Amino acid sequence: MLLRKVSQSSALCSTVLRLPAVLTGGQRQAAVVFVGQNGRLYASQAAEAVLEKPAAVGSDAATKVEKKTAAAAESKSFAFNIFKGQITTSQVFPFPQVLNEEQEQFLRELVGPCSKFFEEVNDPAKNDALEKVEDHTMEGLKEMGAFGMQVPADLGGVGLSNTQYARLVEIVGSHDLGVGITLGAHQSIGFKGILLFGNKAQKEKYLPKLASGEHIAAFCLTEPASGSDAASIKTVAVQSPCGKYFTLNGSKIWISNGGLAEIFTVFAKTPMKDPKTGEMKDKITAFIVERSFGGVTHGPPEKKMGIKASNTAEVYFDNVRVPAECVLGEIGGGFKVAMNILNNGRFGMAAALSGTMKNVIAKAVDHAANRTQFGNKIHNYGAIQEKVARMTMLQYVAESMAYMISGNMDSGATDFQIEAAISKIFASEAAWFVTDESIQVMGGMGFMKDAGIERVMRDLRIFRIFEGTNDILRLFVALNGFQNAGNQLKSLQKALKSPISNASVLAGEITKRAKRLTVKAIEQFGGVIEELLIKHGKKIIDEQFILKRVADCAIDIYAMVVVLSRASRALSEGHTSAQHEKLLCETWCTEAHDRVTHEIKSLHSSESRKLFSNMRAISAAVVENGGVVAAHPLGF
C-alpha cells in the first residue's frame, strides 16, 4: 500500500525511504517509498545536497522506481497535509452532517429500542461473571438485528451507513464492552472483508446467515509469532495443482469469537510464482473458511483481564480444504485486505468508547454531586472540578473524531487512514484515563464491583493493544505523514503556504483564539517535519523516539481542529450547548497548543537527543541484565 509513484523533477531529487514491513505489508518487492523535499522559502542548496538519488536496495526488497508524467495525486486528508504545514479543510470544515432526513429519522427510531434492550435485558455484570454473553441476551441481540447492522437490507441486514452504525455502537459501548467486542469481532472485522472485497456470489452465499446471527464470524490474523509484525505470519495455504482448492495449515491465537464462529476470515501465506521473475514468492491471501470444511478446531476460552464475556480462543487449521471460490479479493492481495478491514472498522472503536466515557462520566458526576465531605459536596472542590473538566474534554474530542471520520467515510472519502488511526489511539487512551479518573472521583466506591466501573476499567485495557497497538499506530501516523510530506514534488512557490493564507482558510470560524492557536501549531509542526526530513532523510524510520513525538503532535493537532469544527458548528447553528462547547474547545486548544509547542521544541533540541540515547543505554543494560541493574540501596 505504500508503494508510491513519484515524478522526478529536475530541480529536486528524492530520498529513498524503506519502511518496515509491518507497515508496507507482505508485498515484499514493493517495500520502498520515495520521500521528496518539502519546499520552503529557507530551503538551501545545502539541504539539496543531503538528498541522494534513488539507490537500489538489496536483499529481500527490490526497489521500484517509476517515472510518472503527472504529479502524485493530492490527498484531501487533513492529517496528511499538516505534515506540510498546510491546512486542507475540505474534510474537516464544516463538521460533516451526512444523514438525510429519512436516514436521521430512521436512526432516531433505532436508538430507543436499542438503548432499551441494553438497559433492560443485557446484564453486563452477569456476562462478566459467567465469562460469556448470556444465551437469552445473544438470542435477543440476533432478533434485534444487531449482528448485521451494516449488511445491505436486501441481504438480510439493517443496511446502516457508517454514521448510523457509529450511533448504535455508541449505545453498546456505554453499556457493555464485552458484548461490543462480540458484535464487533463478528461484523466490524469478522466478515467485513466479504462486505468490502467479496464478489457477488460470496456476498449472497454468506451475508444473510451472518446478518441474522445464525453464523458468527471471526477475523484470523494473529499468530503466536506474529502480532504487530503481521506480514510475518506462517499459516500456509497451498494451491492444489488443479487450482480448484487450497490446503490450509496453521494456527491462530487470541481470535475473538474463535470458539463460536462458523465463518472465518483467515490470512495465510500462499506460495506464488512472480510473473516477472519466475521465482516462487510467499504472499498473503485472504480466505473465507467455513468450519464445515473440516479440519477447523479451536481451543478453550482464554482467561482474560477484561471483556470476559467475549470468547477468545486459539483456532487450528489442519489440512483444511478451502475451495478456490473462497479466496477473498485477489490471490496475494491479502495484506491489503487485512489493512483495509482494520482501517474500515476503526471509527467504530472511537464511537463505542465515546459512549463508554459518557456513561462513566455520568456515574462520577452523580457521585460528586451527592457526596459531602468537609461540609461541602465534593464537586465544589478544585481537585474534583479539574478531573471532571478533563474527562469531559476528552470525551468531547473522542466523540467529535468518531463522527467526523464516519461522516467523511460516508461522504466517500478514501484517504482517512491516518485520521482513523489517530481516533483509535486517542479514544482508547482517553477512555482509560477517564475511567481511571472516574474511579478516583468515586473513591473507595469506584473500586467496588457493584459500582460497575472496575469492570469497565478491565474491559478497556485491551483497546490500547488490539487492532493495531497504539505504539504501532503512532509509527504509522508519523511515517505516513512523512511520506506524504515529501511526496509533493511541486515547485517551491506552490508548496509554500503563507501564514496569512492559512489563517484566512479558517476565517469565519467563530472561536478566534482557538483558531489562532491551531494555525500556529500547524505551522510549527510543518516546519519541524521538514527539518527532521532534511536532518535524517531515510533514517527517519528508525528514529522511533522522534516518530512517537511527531505522532503525538499530529494527534493533538487533529484533535484541536476537530473540536474547532464541532464547536463552530454548534455556535453557527445556535445549539443550546454552544457556549459550553466553545468553552471545551478553547480550553482544549490552549492546552493542546502548549503540548505541541513543547514537543516541537524538544524535537528541535539537542538535549532531547541526549535523553533518547540515555534511554537507549538504560534499556540495553536492563535487558542484558534481565531486570533492573542498579544495586539495591541496602547493598543486598
Place this chain on the structure above:
Amino acid sequence: MSGRVLVGVKRVIDYAVKIRVKPDNTGVVTDGVKHSMNPFCEIAVEEAVKLKEKKLIKEVVAVSCGPQQSQETIRTALAMGADRGIHVDVSGKDYENLGPLQVSKILAALAKQEDAQLILLGKQAIDDDCNQTGQMTAALLDWPQGTFASEVSLEGDKINLVREIDGGLEHIKINTPAVITADLRLNTPRYATLPNIMKAKKKKIVTVKPADLGVDVTSRLEVLKVEEPPQRQAGRV
C-alpha cells in the same frame, strides 16, 4: 365482524426523565426532553399484536393524537406489529389543552369510520394519570368496557376479561364491539427489533384533522397553575 382493532398510543415524557416545572408555572418542560410511548399503551399494542398472531383478529390500526412528533410513537407501534397508523394532527394550544374528553370523541369517530371491532387502550397515561379516555370512549359509543384488564381472551363474539380491582380480581364477560384498557400485568411488550423497524417504514400512516372527524377539540378545562409538590420536611420521631 371486521376483525379490526384500534389501538390508541400516546406520546408522553419518558418515564425515566426527571420532570421539571416551567418557570412560569403553566406546565412542565417538554422542549428537548426525551419522549416515548406511554408504557400502558405499549401493553395495549402488544395485546393487539398477540391477538393478530393468534389469528383472532385481522388488522391492528395504531392511532395517536398530537403534533408531528406523534408519528414517531405510531412508528414504534408499527415496529411492534401494528399494520397501519392514523395520526390525528393536533398541535399548539389545542394540543396543550387536549384531554380525555376530546380524545375519546376522536376515537369514537374513528371507531365508526374504521368499523372497529375492538378498541384497546392503556388504562391511563403516565403524564396526566387521568384514567378516563377508555371509559369515556365506551360511553360515547355505548359499547361495553373492560378496564384494568390483566387477562383477555376472545370467545366467539364475546370477550372474557379479568380485571384488577381494589378488592382483587374480577372476572367478566362482555359483548363485542367493546373498549378494553390494559393494566400492567396484561403482558410484557416485545422489543421493537431493527429489522421490524425497517419493515415499519413501509407501513402507511394517514394524517387527519379532528375537524375531518367532526370533533371540536376546544377544552372545557383551563389549567390555572402547575407547581412542584412541596419539599418533603424532615420527619419527627
